[in-house]
Amino acid sequence: MKLCHLADSHLDAGSGHSRRGKSGLTMRQEDIVNAFIEAIDRIIDIKPDICLHAGDLFDRVRPLNKIMAIAAEQLHRLAEQHSIPTVIISGNHDAPKQPYQGAALDVFRQIENLSVVSSGHLEKIFIGDVCIHAVPHCLTGELLQQELSKCIPDSSARFNILMVHGVAAGMPEFSMVDLGEQELPLSSFEGFDYVALGHFHNYSKVSSRAWYCGSTERTSQKERGIEKGFLEVDLEPFNVTFHKVHSREMVDLQAINAAGKRGDQLANIIREQVEAVESSDKIVRIRVEGVTEETLKTIPTEIISNLKQESFSLDISFQKAADNTGEQPFGRAAIGRFDLSFLEFLEVVDLKGFDRERLKTDALKYLGSEE
Numbered sequence: 001m002k003l004c005h006l007a008d009s010h011l012d013a014g015s016g017h018s019r020r021g022k023s024g025l026t027m028r029q030e031d032i033v034n035a036f037i038e039a040i041d042r043i044i045d046i047k048p049d050i051c052l053h054a055g056d057l058f059d060r061v062r063p064l065n066k067i068m069a070i071a072a073e074q075l076h077r078l079a080e081q082h083s084i085p086t087v088i089i090s091g092n093h094d095a096p097k098q099p100y101q102g103a104a105l106d107v108f109r110q111i112e113n114l115s116v117v118s119s120g121h122l123e124k125i126f127i128g129d130v131c132i133h134a135v136p137h138c139l140t141g142e143l144l145q146q147e148l149s150k151c152i153p154d155s156s157a158r159f160n161i162l163m164v165h166g167v168a169a170g171m172p173e174f175s176m177v178d179l180g181e182q183e184l185p186l187s188s189f190e191g192f193d194y195v196a197l198g199h200f201h202n203y204s205k206v207s208s209r210a211w212y213c214g215s216t217e218r219t220s221q222k223e224r225g226i227e228k229g230f231l232e233v234d235l236e237p238f239n240v241t242f243h244k245v246h247s248r249e250m251v252d253l254q255a256i257n258a259a260g261k262r263g264d265q266l267a268n269i270i271r272e273q274v275e276a277v278e279s280s281d282k283i284v285r286i287r288v289e290g291v292t293e294e295t296l297k298t299i300p301t302e303i304i305s306n307l308k309q310e311s312f313s314l315d316i317s318f319q320k321a322a323d324n325t326g327e328q329p330f331g332r333a334a335i336g337r338f339d340l341s342f343l344e345f346l347e348v349v350d351l352k353g354f355d356r357e358r359l360k361t362d363a364l365k366y367l368g369s370e371e
């Protein structure tokens with residue numbers, strides 16, 4: 001019995017990237033889509049008995065139509081054309097925040113051989129003699145605990161598999177410090193032949209039979225240097241193999257100390273460092289510490305904007321001299337992060353009577369990040 005286990009594809013992430021590719025998506029959205037397609041190609045080659053996607057197929061509740069169409073094509077290819085029975089659950093990113101919204105995943109229910117689990121409740125799915133206990137993202141942590149307490153291995157099945165999306169409890173290293181993430185008590189994993197976990201983006205073993213397969217591409221600098229892909233799992237004898245897919249390199253440059261430097265000197269140091277890593281195909285981050293308002297005003301903006309032009313992605317964060325806590329960057333880089341957090345906040349807060357889309361558009365406008 002062979003499984004393939006993938007998760008956290010986060011399709012539609014990267015919408016804030018500044019350049020568009022041939023498809024019309026941003027080049028970063030294309031990266032994330034391509035990594036997912038590469039994983040599907042490899043899984044089709046492996047031809048497992050069952051394929052499991054453990055949540056966050058999409059980065060948000062309402063992905064672009066173009067992204068939905070790509071996901072449909074790939075899931076159709078995998079499950080229906082290549083007859084690989086596939087189960088997919090919702091995660092904290094793509095599960096609706098209000099039940100009436102329904103999940104984007106629901107439009108794939110017509111695909112043959114594909115089971116979509118997005119109801120907010122445990123669903124037991126039999127595939128041959130394997131019982132899959134699929135627990136999607138639930139509206140609250142309490143509801144999730146209730147559903148997990150119903151997950152009892154079925155003695156009529158040859159193998160019992162649990163699929164769930166969240167943070168293994170008591171193991172904060174598996175947190176994504178994400179809005180809406182939920183805890184999974186380790187006791188709920190007991191008695192299962194395999195536990196296919198989603199949420200934590202770096203593939204990791206939680207216990208001998210419970211694994212995070214990781215995401216198919218990197219979504220933050222925290223994942224820098226970590227290989228991305230999916231797991232091939234044999235149940236008898238038990239064996240787990242990681243398969244790597246291509247992902248774009250991320251670089252975190254050494255912080256620059258701005259103390260005593262003029263704006264032009266600082267810009268040249270930034271340029272040297274960025275050019276040294278050949279940033280044209282990389283996601284690069286650099287922090288400049290101890291910056292005064294005066295220095296910031298005298299930085300030649302054309303040097304910075306040229307560097308941004310030449311780099312695939314360049315995030316420069318300027319941190320104040322007086323209040324060098326590392327917590328309060330300023331400048332456009334800082335604003336860029338704040339608006340994203342605010343958009344995430346808008347997704348989860350109860351906006352009685354307000355137009356959510358309008359608020360988002362206005363927020364982007366006033367927070368200054370609308371290009």
Ligand SMILES: [Mn+2]
Nearest residue numbers: 056091092199
């Ligand atoms: Mn997640």
